Amino acid sequence: MNQKFSSSVLRDARRVVVKVGSSLVTNDGRGLDEQAIGEWCRQLAHLIRDGREVIMVSSGAIAEGMKRLGWATRPKAVQELQAAAAVGQMGLAQMYETKLRANDLGSAQVLLTHADLADRERYLNARSTLLTLLKLGVVPVINENDTVVNDEIKFGDNDTLGALVANLVEADALVILTDQKGLFTADPRKDPAATFVSEAKAGDPALELMAGGAGSSIGRGGMLTKILAAKRAAGSGASTVIAWGREPDALIRLTQGDAIGTLLIAQTQKNQARKQWMADHLQMRGAVVVDAGAAAKVRDEGKSLLPIGMLQVEGEFSRGDVIAVRDETGLEVARGLANYASAEARLLCRKPSAEFERLLGYAAEPEMVHRDNLVLTR
Numbered sequence: 001m002n003q004k005f006s007s008s009v010l011r012d013a014r015r016v017v018v019k020v021g022s023s024l025v026t027n028d029g030r031g032l033d034e035q036a037i038g039e040w041c042r043q044l045a046h047l048i049r050d051g052r053e054v055i056m057v058s059s060g061a062i063a064e065g066m067k068r069l070g071w072a073t074r075p076k077a078v079q080e081l082q083a084a085a086a087v088g089q090m091g092l093a094q095m096y097e098t099k100l101r102a103n104d105l106g107s108a109q110v111l112l113t114h115a116d117l118a119d120r121e122r123y124l125n126a127r128s129t130l131l132t133l134l135k136l137g138v139v140p141v142i143n144e145n146d147t148v149v150n151d152e153i154k155f156g157d158n159d160t161l162g163a164l165v166a167n168l169v170e171a172d173a174l175v176i177l178t179d180q181k182g183l184f185t186a187d188p189r190k191d192p193a194a195t196f197v198s199e200a201k202a203g204d205p206a207l208e209l210m211a212g213g214a215g216s217s218i219g220r221g222g223m224l225t226k227i228l229a230a231k232r233a234a235g236s237g238a239s240t241v242i243a244w245g246r247e248p249d250a251l252i253r254l255t256q257g258d259a260i261g262t263l264l265i266a267q268t269q270k271n272q273a274r275k276q277w278m279a280d281h282l283q284m285r286g287a288v289v290v291d292a293g294a295a296a297k298v299r300d301e302g303k304s305l306l307p308i309g310m311l312q313v314e315g316e317f318s319r320g321d322v323i324a325v326r327d328e329t330g331l332e333v334a335r336g337l338a339n340y341a342s343a344e345a346r347l348l349c350r351k352p353s354a355e356f357e358r359l360l361g362y363a364a365e366p367e368m369v370h371r372d373n374l375v376l377t378r
Ligand SMILES: Nc1ncnc2c1ncn2[C@@H]1O[C@H](COP(=O)(O)OP(=O)(O)O)[C@@H](O)[C@H]1O
Pocket: 020, 021, 022, 023, 024, 177, 178, 179, 180, 182, 183, 184, 185, 186, 187, 188, 189, 210, 211, 212, 213, 214, 215, 216, 218, 219, 220, 221, 222, 223, 224
């Protein structure tokens, strides 16, 4: 019998973000590890057959680019790193596409920057693209868009990107695969007395003191960025596990609850976390007044708000801004992220989605506020 984690968060996880680091993907800088990538893709297919949705966040572009360009040492100049990433990303995407296809899975390349996810409109766009890909059963393969980032806005490490993606799609779990078994009380490459940490609370400050920088010349972030990623992922209710990427059947076993790796458990529930996030971070920009039917659907049935139930639009807002949903008596029912800017929303009041294309000139979401982006006001 395999040792199990005390919590069932990984077993229960329906939507999982898997992040693999440069040191693993490129076998410590020796070019893409075809066999390892093939193995993870086989396991991803297993998870999907099991009814889960998966998103891959994969590093490796710079290391693969360096190999393709014949560079033995990592360049210092940021434009050379960016050039290497652009060269290497071709190979990375090609490898995932081949290996996922061998497992009857479609794949999609998504390149993101931190700035993309900080911008409300791009955030919503990235979110709807990813959720649509998941609905289509396609595996998104994400990396940082190294071409357009500079020092200030660079993630610098893909652990942070993994966490931001987990926040974006409200994943249940973030799996960080690396070249160590998980978190130790100190860097095991430097301290032979370090002991293994099997489970902890995500966000516990004691963990940050244990984690050091990268142990290899290829990896960038080290353990600290993984611990911070777990804290960030926990912000939207996702638990994180850090595990050794070459452990046989690691992904399959983790989702069966096997205690391989370090499990960092989120302390807030997904719904609670979203509510808190909306309350803390977002300023309201406007409101829509809805009829009694729409108010009841949103409040009592947890449904999305559709434009057909909207009577009036107040204020000026953009797509991605937070708006209030009020009933005819002026009472706030909920607040959430607007899919349409105020000018468009005015055109859509009382209209069924079949008419949106004629009214706007393009066909977009049928909802004014999707229920995933809606928080009820108590
Ligand atoms: N407390 C710790 N426990 C485990 N590994 C640690 C710790 N502190 C630092 N490390 C180092 O972090 C490295 C993993 O990070 P990194 O090289 O950035 O990998 P990746 O490319 O997978 O992101 C390990 O090889 C290890 O040397």
